[in-house]
Amino acid sequence: MDLGRGRGGAGVPAGPGARPGPAPGPAPRRPRRRAIVFAGAVVGALLVIVGAVLLVDIGGDGEAAPAAKSPSPSPSSSSPVLPAGVKCAGDDCSGQDPEAMGCGGTFAKTVSSVTVGTALIEVRHSPTCGAAWARITQAAVGDEVRITPSEGTAEAAAVEAAAVNAYTSMVAVPAGVTTQACATLTTGETGCTPAQ
Incomplete structure:
Protein backbone atom coordinates (compact mmCIF):
# COMPACT_ATOMS: atom_id res chain seq x y z
CA MET A 1 0.00 0.00 0.00
CA ASP A 2 1.29 3.39 -0.97
CA LEU A 3 0.74 5.78 1.95
CA GLY A 4 2.19 8.72 0.13
CA ARG A 5 -0.67 8.76 -2.29
CA GLY A 6 -3.27 8.80 0.48
CA ARG A 7 -1.99 12.00 2.07
CA GLY A 8 -1.38 14.35 -0.71
CA GLY A 9 -2.29 12.56 -3.89
CA ALA A 10 -4.69 14.14 -6.24
CA GLY A 11 -8.21 12.81 -6.25
CA VAL A 12 -7.66 10.33 -3.38
CA PRO A 13 -9.23 10.97 0.04
CA ALA A 14 -6.81 11.24 2.93
CA GLY A 15 -8.82 9.03 5.19
CA PRO A 16 -12.27 7.83 6.19
CA GLY A 17 -13.55 11.14 7.83
CA ALA A 18 -11.77 13.56 5.56
CA ARG A 19 -13.62 16.33 3.77
CA PRO A 20 -12.92 17.21 0.20
CA GLY A 21 -11.21 20.62 -0.30
CA PRO A 22 -12.45 23.40 -2.52
CA ALA A 23 -12.56 22.65 -6.19
CA PRO A 24 -9.77 24.17 -8.13
CA GLY A 25 -10.74 27.15 -10.36
CA PRO A 26 -11.25 30.92 -10.24
CA ALA A 27 -12.22 32.61 -6.97
CA PRO A 28 -15.88 33.81 -6.60
CA ARG A 29 -16.56 37.39 -7.85
CA ARG A 30 -18.66 39.09 -5.20
CA PRO A 31 -17.58 42.67 -6.10
CA ARG A 32 -18.94 42.23 -9.64
CA ARG A 33 -22.33 41.04 -8.34
CA ARG A 34 -22.59 44.12 -6.08
CA ALA A 35 -21.80 46.41 -9.01
CA ILE A 36 -24.59 44.83 -11.09
CA VAL A 37 -27.12 45.21 -8.25
CA PHE A 38 -26.07 48.85 -7.72
CA ALA A 39 -26.37 49.64 -11.46
CA GLY A 40 -29.84 48.05 -11.52
CA ALA A 41 -30.95 50.17 -8.57
CA VAL A 42 -29.68 53.37 -10.23
CA VAL A 43 -31.50 52.54 -13.49
CA GLY A 44 -34.70 51.78 -11.54
CA ALA A 45 -34.52 55.09 -9.67
CA LEU A 46 -34.01 57.00 -12.93
CA LEU A 47 -37.05 55.30 -14.47
CA VAL A 48 -39.18 56.32 -11.47
CA ILE A 49 -38.01 59.95 -11.75
CA VAL A 50 -38.66 60.09 -15.52
CA GLY A 51 -42.10 58.55 -15.01
CA ALA A 52 -42.98 61.13 -12.35
CA VAL A 53 -41.90 64.04 -14.57
CA LEU A 54 -43.96 62.72 -17.48
CA LEU A 55 -47.04 62.27 -15.31
CA VAL A 56 -46.80 65.84 -13.99
CA ASP A 57 -46.55 67.26 -17.52
CA ILE A 58 -49.44 65.13 -18.82
CA GLY A 59 -51.64 66.20 -15.92
CA GLY A 60 -51.33 69.87 -16.86
CA ASP A 61 -49.87 71.00 -13.55
CA GLY A 62 -46.88 72.60 -15.26
CA GLU A 63 -46.57 76.16 -16.54
CA ALA A 64 -46.97 75.29 -20.23
CA ALA A 65 -50.48 73.81 -20.11
CA PRO A 66 -52.35 76.93 -18.87
CA ALA A 67 -50.53 79.13 -21.38
CA ALA A 68 -51.74 76.90 -24.19
CA LYS A 69 -55.35 76.95 -22.96
CA SER A 70 -55.84 80.72 -22.61
CA PRO A 71 -54.33 83.42 -24.81
CA SER A 72 -52.42 86.19 -23.16
CA PRO A 73 -54.39 89.41 -22.74
CA SER A 74 -53.52 92.26 -25.07
CA PRO A 75 -54.39 95.94 -24.90
CA SER A 76 -56.30 95.73 -28.20
CA SER A 77 -58.56 92.89 -27.01
CA SER A 78 -62.14 93.45 -28.18
CA SER A 79 -63.65 91.58 -25.23
CA PRO A 80 -62.08 92.64 -21.93
CA VAL A 81 -62.77 90.73 -18.74
CA LEU A 82 -65.54 92.65 -16.94
CA PRO A 83 -66.55 92.50 -13.27
CA ALA A 84 -69.65 90.55 -12.33
CA GLY A 85 -72.81 92.45 -13.32
CA VAL A 86 -71.13 94.68 -15.92
CA LYS A 87 -72.49 93.87 -19.37
CA CYS A 88 -70.65 96.16 -21.79
CA ALA A 89 -67.45 98.07 -22.47
Missing part, protein backbone atom coordinates in the same frame (compact mmCIF):
# COMPACT_ATOMS: atom_id res chain seq x y z
CA GLY A 90 -66.47 100.85 -24.88
CA ASP A 91 -68.45 101.05 -28.13
CA ASP A 92 -70.77 98.25 -26.94
CA CYS A 93 -72.06 100.67 -24.26
CA SER A 94 -73.01 103.46 -26.69
CA GLY A 95 -76.77 104.07 -26.55
CA GLN A 96 -77.23 101.70 -23.58
CA ASP A 97 -78.76 102.44 -20.15
CA PRO A 98 -75.88 102.78 -17.64
CA GLU A 99 -77.85 101.24 -14.77
CA ALA A 100 -79.20 98.31 -16.77
CA MET A 101 -75.71 97.54 -18.11
CA GLY A 102 -74.13 97.63 -14.64
CA CYS A 103 -71.92 100.67 -15.31
CA GLY A 104 -73.35 102.88 -12.52
CA GLY A 105 -73.01 102.64 -8.76
CA THR A 106 -69.50 101.80 -7.59
CA PHE A 107 -68.24 101.65 -11.19
CA ALA A 108 -68.98 105.34 -11.89
CA LYS A 109 -67.95 108.75 -10.62
CA THR A 110 -68.87 112.36 -11.36
CA VAL A 111 -66.07 114.00 -13.37
CA SER A 112 -67.65 117.44 -13.87
CA SER A 113 -70.79 119.25 -12.77
CA VAL A 114 -72.65 122.56 -12.92
CA THR A 115 -75.79 123.98 -11.31
CA VAL A 116 -78.37 125.44 -13.67
CA GLY A 117 -81.25 127.10 -11.82
CA THR A 118 -82.02 124.57 -9.08
CA ALA A 119 -80.92 121.55 -11.12
CA LEU A 120 -77.56 119.81 -10.77
CA ILE A 121 -76.04 118.67 -14.08
CA GLU A 122 -73.27 116.01 -13.95
CA VAL A 123 -71.07 114.07 -16.32
CA ARG A 124 -70.87 110.53 -14.93
CA HIS A 125 -67.98 108.40 -16.12
CA SER A 126 -67.35 104.67 -15.73
CA PRO A 127 -63.71 103.71 -16.36
CA THR A 128 -64.76 100.05 -16.10
CA CYS A 129 -67.22 100.45 -18.99
CA GLY A 130 -65.22 103.07 -20.88
CA ALA A 131 -68.37 105.19 -21.17
CA ALA A 132 -69.99 108.36 -19.84
CA TRP A 133 -73.49 109.79 -19.49
CA ALA A 134 -75.21 112.98 -18.25
CA ARG A 135 -77.40 113.11 -15.18
CA ILE A 136 -79.77 115.87 -14.00
CA THR A 137 -81.11 115.94 -10.43
CA GLN A 138 -83.40 118.35 -8.52
CA ALA A 139 -85.09 119.03 -11.84
CA ALA A 140 -88.64 119.78 -12.95
CA VAL A 141 -90.80 117.81 -15.35
CA GLY A 142 -89.79 118.72 -18.90
CA ASP A 143 -86.20 119.74 -18.07
CA GLU A 144 -83.74 118.16 -20.50
CA VAL A 145 -80.13 117.05 -20.30
CA ARG A 146 -77.77 115.81 -23.02
CA ILE A 147 -74.21 114.55 -23.20
CA THR A 148 -72.01 115.42 -26.14
CA PRO A 149 -68.69 113.66 -26.74
CA SER A 150 -65.94 115.43 -28.68
CA GLU A 151 -66.22 112.49 -31.11
CA GLY A 152 -69.37 110.50 -31.75
CA THR A 153 -73.10 110.98 -31.26
CA ALA A 154 -74.77 112.97 -28.47
CA GLU A 155 -77.39 111.39 -26.21
CA ALA A 156 -80.29 113.26 -24.53
CA ALA A 157 -82.94 112.61 -21.87
CA ALA A 158 -85.87 114.54 -20.45
CA VAL A 159 -87.26 114.53 -16.92
CA GLU A 160 -90.61 112.79 -17.01
CA ALA A 161 -93.66 113.23 -14.80
CA ALA A 162 -93.26 112.20 -11.14
CA ALA A 163 -89.45 112.31 -11.42
CA VAL A 164 -86.94 114.79 -10.14
CA ASN A 165 -84.00 113.37 -12.06
CA ALA A 166 -83.06 111.78 -15.36
CA TYR A 167 -79.97 110.48 -17.09
CA THR A 168 -79.00 109.92 -20.69
CA SER A 169 -77.87 106.77 -22.41
CA MET A 170 -74.12 106.20 -22.48
CA VAL A 171 -71.54 107.35 -25.01
CA ALA A 172 -68.19 105.56 -25.48
CA VAL A 173 -65.24 107.61 -24.29
CA PRO A 174 -61.98 106.12 -25.54
CA ALA A 175 -58.70 107.82 -24.63
CA GLY A 176 -58.57 111.41 -25.88
CA VAL A 177 -62.37 111.87 -26.12
CA THR A 178 -63.90 114.56 -23.90
CA THR A 179 -67.53 114.94 -22.90
CA GLN A 180 -69.78 117.79 -21.86
CA ALA A 181 -73.24 117.71 -20.29
CA CYS A 182 -75.70 120.49 -21.04
CA ALA A 183 -79.20 121.20 -19.69
CA THR A 184 -82.18 123.15 -20.94
CA LEU A 185 -84.73 123.86 -18.26
CA THR A 186 -88.43 124.59 -18.79
CA THR A 187 -87.72 128.02 -17.30
CA GLY A 188 -85.57 128.79 -20.32
CA GLU A 189 -82.27 128.58 -18.44
CA THR A 190 -79.39 126.65 -20.04
CA GLY A 191 -75.97 125.65 -18.88
CA CYS A 192 -73.15 123.18 -19.54
CA THR A 193 -70.46 121.44 -17.52
CA PRO A 194 -66.81 122.03 -18.37
CA ALA A 195 -65.60 119.58 -21.03
CA GLN A 196 -63.78 116.66 -19.42
Whole structure:
Protein backbone atom coordinates (compact mmCIF):
# COMPACT_ATOMS: atom_id res chain seq x y z
CA MET A 1 0.00 0.00 0.00
CA ASP A 2 1.29 3.39 -0.97
CA LEU A 3 0.74 5.78 1.95
CA GLY A 4 2.19 8.72 0.13
CA ARG A 5 -0.67 8.76 -2.29
CA GLY A 6 -3.27 8.80 0.48
CA ARG A 7 -1.99 12.00 2.07
CA GLY A 8 -1.38 14.35 -0.71
CA GLY A 9 -2.29 12.56 -3.89
CA ALA A 10 -4.69 14.14 -6.24
CA GLY A 11 -8.21 12.81 -6.25
CA VAL A 12 -7.66 10.33 -3.38
CA PRO A 13 -9.23 10.97 0.04
CA ALA A 14 -6.81 11.24 2.93
CA GLY A 15 -8.82 9.03 5.19
CA PRO A 16 -12.27 7.83 6.19
CA GLY A 17 -13.55 11.14 7.83
CA ALA A 18 -11.77 13.56 5.56
CA ARG A 19 -13.62 16.33 3.77
CA PRO A 20 -12.92 17.21 0.20
CA GLY A 21 -11.21 20.62 -0.30
CA PRO A 22 -12.45 23.40 -2.52
CA ALA A 23 -12.56 22.65 -6.19
CA PRO A 24 -9.77 24.17 -8.13
CA GLY A 25 -10.74 27.15 -10.36
CA PRO A 26 -11.25 30.92 -10.24
CA ALA A 27 -12.22 32.61 -6.97
CA PRO A 28 -15.88 33.81 -6.60
CA ARG A 29 -16.56 37.39 -7.85
CA ARG A 30 -18.66 39.09 -5.20
CA PRO A 31 -17.58 42.67 -6.10
CA ARG A 32 -18.94 42.23 -9.64
CA ARG A 33 -22.33 41.04 -8.34
CA ARG A 34 -22.59 44.12 -6.08
CA ALA A 35 -21.80 46.41 -9.01
CA ILE A 36 -24.59 44.83 -11.09
CA VAL A 37 -27.12 45.21 -8.25
CA PHE A 38 -26.07 48.85 -7.72
CA ALA A 39 -26.37 49.64 -11.46
CA GLY A 40 -29.84 48.05 -11.52
CA ALA A 41 -30.95 50.17 -8.57
CA VAL A 42 -29.68 53.37 -10.23
CA VAL A 43 -31.50 52.54 -13.49
CA GLY A 44 -34.70 51.78 -11.54
CA ALA A 45 -34.52 55.09 -9.67
CA LEU A 46 -34.01 57.00 -12.93
CA LEU A 47 -37.05 55.30 -14.47
CA VAL A 48 -39.18 56.32 -11.47
CA ILE A 49 -38.01 59.95 -11.75
CA VAL A 50 -38.66 60.09 -15.52
CA GLY A 51 -42.10 58.55 -15.01
CA ALA A 52 -42.98 61.13 -12.35
CA VAL A 53 -41.90 64.04 -14.57
CA LEU A 54 -43.96 62.72 -17.48
CA LEU A 55 -47.04 62.27 -15.31
CA VAL A 56 -46.80 65.84 -13.99
CA ASP A 57 -46.55 67.26 -17.52
CA ILE A 58 -49.44 65.13 -18.82
CA GLY A 59 -51.64 66.20 -15.92
CA GLY A 60 -51.33 69.87 -16.86
CA ASP A 61 -49.87 71.00 -13.55
CA GLY A 62 -46.88 72.60 -15.26
CA GLU A 63 -46.57 76.16 -16.54
CA ALA A 64 -46.97 75.29 -20.23
CA ALA A 65 -50.48 73.81 -20.11
CA PRO A 66 -52.35 76.93 -18.87
CA ALA A 67 -50.53 79.13 -21.38
CA ALA A 68 -51.74 76.90 -24.19
CA LYS A 69 -55.35 76.95 -22.96
CA SER A 70 -55.84 80.72 -22.61
CA PRO A 71 -54.33 83.42 -24.81
CA SER A 72 -52.42 86.19 -23.16
CA PRO A 73 -54.39 89.41 -22.74
CA SER A 74 -53.52 92.26 -25.07
CA PRO A 75 -54.39 95.94 -24.90
CA SER A 76 -56.30 95.73 -28.20
CA SER A 77 -58.56 92.89 -27.01
CA SER A 78 -62.14 93.45 -28.18
CA SER A 79 -63.65 91.58 -25.23
CA PRO A 80 -62.08 92.64 -21.93
CA VAL A 81 -62.77 90.73 -18.74
CA LEU A 82 -65.54 92.65 -16.94
CA PRO A 83 -66.55 92.50 -13.27
CA ALA A 84 -69.65 90.55 -12.33
CA GLY A 85 -72.81 92.45 -13.32
CA VAL A 86 -71.13 94.68 -15.92
CA LYS A 87 -72.49 93.87 -19.37
CA CYS A 88 -70.65 96.16 -21.79
CA ALA A 89 -67.45 98.07 -22.47
CA GLY A 90 -66.47 100.85 -24.88
CA ASP A 91 -68.45 101.05 -28.13
CA ASP A 92 -70.77 98.25 -26.94
CA CYS A 93 -72.06 100.67 -24.26
CA SER A 94 -73.01 103.46 -26.69
CA GLY A 95 -76.77 104.07 -26.55
CA GLN A 96 -77.23 101.70 -23.58
CA ASP A 97 -78.76 102.44 -20.15
CA PRO A 98 -75.88 102.78 -17.64
CA GLU A 99 -77.85 101.24 -14.77
CA ALA A 100 -79.20 98.31 -16.77
CA MET A 101 -75.71 97.54 -18.11
CA GLY A 102 -74.13 97.63 -14.64
CA CYS A 103 -71.92 100.67 -15.31
CA GLY A 104 -73.35 102.88 -12.52
CA GLY A 105 -73.01 102.64 -8.76
CA THR A 106 -69.50 101.80 -7.59
CA PHE A 107 -68.24 101.65 -11.19
CA ALA A 108 -68.98 105.34 -11.89
CA LYS A 109 -67.95 108.75 -10.62
CA THR A 110 -68.87 112.36 -11.36
CA VAL A 111 -66.07 114.00 -13.37
CA SER A 112 -67.65 117.44 -13.87
CA SER A 113 -70.79 119.25 -12.77
CA VAL A 114 -72.65 122.56 -12.92
CA THR A 115 -75.79 123.98 -11.31
CA VAL A 116 -78.37 125.44 -13.67
CA GLY A 117 -81.25 127.10 -11.82
CA THR A 118 -82.02 124.57 -9.08
CA ALA A 119 -80.92 121.55 -11.12
CA LEU A 120 -77.56 119.81 -10.77
CA ILE A 121 -76.04 118.67 -14.08
CA GLU A 122 -73.27 116.01 -13.95
CA VAL A 123 -71.07 114.07 -16.32
CA ARG A 124 -70.87 110.53 -14.93
CA HIS A 125 -67.98 108.40 -16.12
CA SER A 126 -67.35 104.67 -15.73
CA PRO A 127 -63.71 103.71 -16.36
CA THR A 128 -64.76 100.05 -16.10
CA CYS A 129 -67.22 100.45 -18.99
CA GLY A 130 -65.22 103.07 -20.88
CA ALA A 131 -68.37 105.19 -21.17
CA ALA A 132 -69.99 108.36 -19.84
CA TRP A 133 -73.49 109.79 -19.49
CA ALA A 134 -75.21 112.98 -18.25
CA ARG A 135 -77.40 113.11 -15.18
CA ILE A 136 -79.77 115.87 -14.00
CA THR A 137 -81.11 115.94 -10.43
CA GLN A 138 -83.40 118.35 -8.52
CA ALA A 139 -85.09 119.03 -11.84
CA ALA A 140 -88.64 119.78 -12.95
CA VAL A 141 -90.80 117.81 -15.35
CA GLY A 142 -89.79 118.72 -18.90
CA ASP A 143 -86.20 119.74 -18.07
CA GLU A 144 -83.74 118.16 -20.50
CA VAL A 145 -80.13 117.05 -20.30
CA ARG A 146 -77.77 115.81 -23.02
CA ILE A 147 -74.21 114.55 -23.20
CA THR A 148 -72.01 115.42 -26.14
CA PRO A 149 -68.69 113.66 -26.74
CA SER A 150 -65.94 115.43 -28.68
CA GLU A 151 -66.22 112.49 -31.11
CA GLY A 152 -69.37 110.50 -31.75
CA THR A 153 -73.10 110.98 -31.26
CA ALA A 154 -74.77 112.97 -28.47
CA GLU A 155 -77.39 111.39 -26.21
CA ALA A 156 -80.29 113.26 -24.53
CA ALA A 157 -82.94 112.61 -21.87
CA ALA A 158 -85.87 114.54 -20.45
CA VAL A 159 -87.26 114.53 -16.92
CA GLU A 160 -90.61 112.79 -17.01
CA ALA A 161 -93.66 113.23 -14.80
CA ALA A 162 -93.26 112.20 -11.14
CA ALA A 163 -89.45 112.31 -11.42
CA VAL A 164 -86.94 114.79 -10.14
CA ASN A 165 -84.00 113.37 -12.06
CA ALA A 166 -83.06 111.78 -15.36
CA TYR A 167 -79.97 110.48 -17.09
CA THR A 168 -79.00 109.92 -20.69
CA SER A 169 -77.87 106.77 -22.41
CA MET A 170 -74.12 106.20 -22.48
CA VAL A 171 -71.54 107.35 -25.01
CA ALA A 172 -68.19 105.56 -25.48
CA VAL A 173 -65.24 107.61 -24.29
CA PRO A 174 -61.98 106.12 -25.54
CA ALA A 175 -58.70 107.82 -24.63
CA GLY A 176 -58.57 111.41 -25.88
CA VAL A 177 -62.37 111.87 -26.12
CA THR A 178 -63.90 114.56 -23.90
CA THR A 179 -67.53 114.94 -22.90
CA GLN A 180 -69.78 117.79 -21.86
CA ALA A 181 -73.24 117.71 -20.29
CA CYS A 182 -75.70 120.49 -21.04
CA ALA A 183 -79.20 121.20 -19.69
CA THR A 184 -82.18 123.15 -20.94
CA LEU A 185 -84.73 123.86 -18.26
CA THR A 186 -88.43 124.59 -18.79
CA THR A 187 -87.72 128.02 -17.30
CA GLY A 188 -85.57 128.79 -20.32
CA GLU A 189 -82.27 128.58 -18.44
CA THR A 190 -79.39 126.65 -20.04
CA GLY A 191 -75.97 125.65 -18.88
CA CYS A 192 -73.15 123.18 -19.54
CA THR A 193 -70.46 121.44 -17.52
CA PRO A 194 -66.81 122.03 -18.37
CA ALA A 195 -65.60 119.58 -21.03
CA GLN A 196 -63.78 116.66 -19.42
